[in-house]
Amino acid sequence: xxxxxxxxxxxxxxxxxxxxxxxxxxxxxxxxxxxxxxxxxxxxxxxxxxxxxxxxxxxxxxxxxxxxxxxxxxxxxxxxxxxxxxxxxxxxxxxxxxxxxxxxxxxxxxxxxxxxxxxxxxxxxxxxxxxxxxxxxxxxxxxxxxxxxxxxxxxxxxxxxxxxxxxxxxxxxxxxxxxxxxxxxxxxxxxxxxxxxxxxxxxxxxxxxxxxxxxxxxxxxxxxxxxxxxxxxxxxxxxxxxxxxxxxxxxxxxxxxxxxxxxxxxxxxxxxxxxxxxxxxxxxxxxxxxxxxxxxxxxxxxxxxxxxxxxxxxxxxxxxxxxxxxxxxxxxxxxxxxxxxxxxxxxxxxxxxxxxxxxxxxxxxxxxxxxxxxxxxxxxxxxxxxxxxxxxxxxxxxxxxxxxxxxxxxxxxxxxxxxxx
Numbered sequence: 001x002x003x004x005x006x007x008x009x010x011x012x013x014x015x016x017x018x019x020x021x022x023x024x025x026x027x028x029x030x031x032x033x034x035x036x037x038x039x040x041x042x043x044x045x046x047x048x049x050x051x052x053x054x055x056x057x058x059x060x061x062x063x064x065x066x067x068x069x070x071x072x073x074x075x076x077x078x079x080x081x082x083x084x085x086x087x088x089x090x091x092x093x094x095x096x097x098x099x100x101x102x103x104x105x106x107x108x109x110x111x112x113x114x115x116x117x118x119x120x121x122x123x124x125x126x127x128x129x130x131x132x133x134x135x136x137x138x139x140x141x142x143x144x145x146x147x148x149x150x151x152x153x154x155x156x157x158x159x160x161x162x163x164x165x166x167x168x169x170x171x172x173x174x175x176x177x178x179x180x181x182x183x184x185x186x187x188x189x190x191x192x193x194x195x196x197x198x199x200x201x202x203x204x205x206x207x208x209x210x211x212x213x214x215x216x217x218x219x220x221x222x223x224x225x226x227x228x229x230x231x232x233x234x235x236x237x238x239x240x241x242x243x244x245x246x247x248x249x250x251x252x253x254x255x256x257x258x259x260x261x262x263x264x265x266x267x268x269x270x271x272x273x274x275x276x277x278x279x280x281x282x283x284x285x286x287x288x289x290x291x292x293x294x295x296x297x298x299x300x301x302x303x304x305x306x307x308x309x310x311x312x313x314x315x316x317x318x319x320x321x322x323x324x325x326x327x328x329x330x331x332x333x334x335x336x337x338x339x340x341x342x343x344x345x346x347x348x349x350x351x352x353x354x355x356x357x358x359x360x361x362x363x364x365x366x367x368x369x370x371x372x373x374x375x376x377x378x379x380x381x382x383x384x385x386x387x388x389x390x391x392x393x394x395x396x397x398x399x400x401x402x403x404x405x406x407x408x409x410x411x412x413x414x415x416x417x418x419x420x421x
Contacts, residue, residue: 003061004039004380004409005053009071010388012037012047014374015351015359020290020318026360027351031390037071039380039409047376064411066384069403070392072354073373074143074381075335076361079247079271079292079322081181082130082147083161083168086117088327101301101329102225102253111151111185114327118151118161126164133325134174136333138413141402143381144175146322146365148219150184153197155205158182162214173405173412177365179247180206180215183227183235198231202238210242216366217268218244222251222258229257236265245366251276252297263287269320269364273307274298281308285315290364293356294324295341296332309346319348320364321356340397350394380409 012032015021021028036053038046038061046056057063091109095101104110118126130147137145147165152158162178169176182205183198190197209215218239222232236246245268250258252272259280262270270276270284271292284291293307312319321338324330332338335357342353362372370379384404385393393401405413 002041002409003045003058004406004411005057005061005063006037006039006071006382006384006406007050007053007063007065008068009036009066009384010068011070011390012374013070013072013354013390015355016373016375017359018368020360020363020368021355022318023313023316026313026319026355027349029351029354029390037374037382039406042380042408044374044376044378044380047374064404064406066403068388070385070387070389071374072383072385072390073358074371074383074405074407075141075357076365076367076372077137077142077145077322077325077335077357078269078320078361078364079294079324080145080147081150081324081326082133082145083126083149083165084114084118084151084327085121085125085129086114086327088113091328095302108188110328112188114151115153115185115187119157123160123164123167126161127167130165130168131172133333134168134172134176138174138405139402140334140336140400141383141405142174142333142335143383143405143407144177144362144365144367144371146177146179146217148179148181150181150219153182153185153187155208158205159209159212159214162209166214173407177217178215179217179219180209180239180244181219181221182206183220183232185221185226194227194231198227198234201235206235206238206242206244210244215244217247219247219249221249222256222261223249224254224256229261232258232261233265236267247271251280255280259284262289271322272297273312274303274305276308281311281315281317284312284317289317290320290360291317292320292322292364293342293346294322294330295346296330296338297324299341299345300330300332306345309342309348313348313352318360318363319352319356320361321353322361336393336401339393343394350390354390380406382406
């Protein structure tokens with residue numbers, strides 16, 4: 001029987017429960033001192049004073065000394081785009097020189113640039129790329145992540161992406177929840193005929209991917225100039241008909257009605273929301289749809305506007321945080337970076353931000369009963385911070401704040417004692 005005793009944490013900080021926390025409750029975080037944690041067979045078996053844990057531990061129990069570092073739930077990253085090839089560093093330099101993301105995309109760059117590189121890449125190359133990204137995510141504290149396709153834009157390239165994602169995840173500590181995002185853009189061969197591509201997604205790509213069991217969710221980029229509300233509704237209805245729950249990119253650049261669509265169809269999440277309207281916020285609040293905020297995108301695109309986190313929380317919408325890790329608009333695997341942006345740019349409290357990237361994020365992936373908090377019976381996914389308390393995670397920015405990561409009750413990452421913080 002495998003056991004891990006996590007001893008000497010400075011503070012244990014966690015939201016509690018199995019459902020998304022909204023409104024004032026989103027900031028409710030239990031903060032305990034003087035307690036250790038016992039993990040048994042991959043689950044949290046006990047939380048209590050060291051003397052109690054000592055009585056429960058067996059002779060073969062492995063003891064991990066947290067050395068005064070705070071203990072928080074493993075981070076859950078609920079919106080990423082991991083299986084891609086190529087680089088858009090040149091486009092990034094163009095944006096730094098003044099060209100907009102939309103202008104670059106209109107000239108054949110942007111998503112379509114990555115589509116070309118991903119279509120050309122072999123499955124082994126994509127698998128290796130995903131593995132490297134998962135390695136970085138783990139080192140930054142992520143223990144579970146959602147990941148989307150969307151750089152194939154045809155059945156076989158989309159299948160190739162999702163198969164590479166599955167292959168990488170099968171050999172990696174980070175759990176991956178796959179999403180089909182075939183409706184990410186209209187492919188170059190159908191440029192100007194988006195309706196025809198939507199029909200292809202609905203009649204061919206969605207059914208084939210669902211039959212293969214390669215995705216749990218279906219997503220669509222609902223945005224002016226990409227896919228309209230009516231086109232997005234068709235894609236997500238096709239996904240639902242084949243057992244894929246709905247997520248969607250909504251109101252990223254303009255108010256396109258994406259939030260209202262998410263509420264109408266009962267999507268699990270509506271993500272981005274930088275341009276969401278008051279009516280859209282009210283619709284999300286009334287429907288129970290979770291708002292996925294991606295502040296790294298605003299930061300990386302040099303946008304002045306961030307998603308209105310305070311208005312969403314005050315309206316009673318449960319909020320998550322994610323990296324949106326992708327090659328064009330948010331090239332990062334770091335959830336701590338997202339945490340810093342949340343407290344410094346979105347005006348979220350430390351507790352709200354922690355809940356958004358743990359329990360609420362887990363619930364958005366259907367895993368709230370298993371993940372997202374440090375409670376007896378849940379899966380033992382935890383992060384040991386270098387700082388003694390949760391507040392230190394916000395206070396000391398721009399460093400690598402992770403001392404160790406525990407996945408299913410085993411140490412999956414441990415920082416070298418000589419590593420720079």
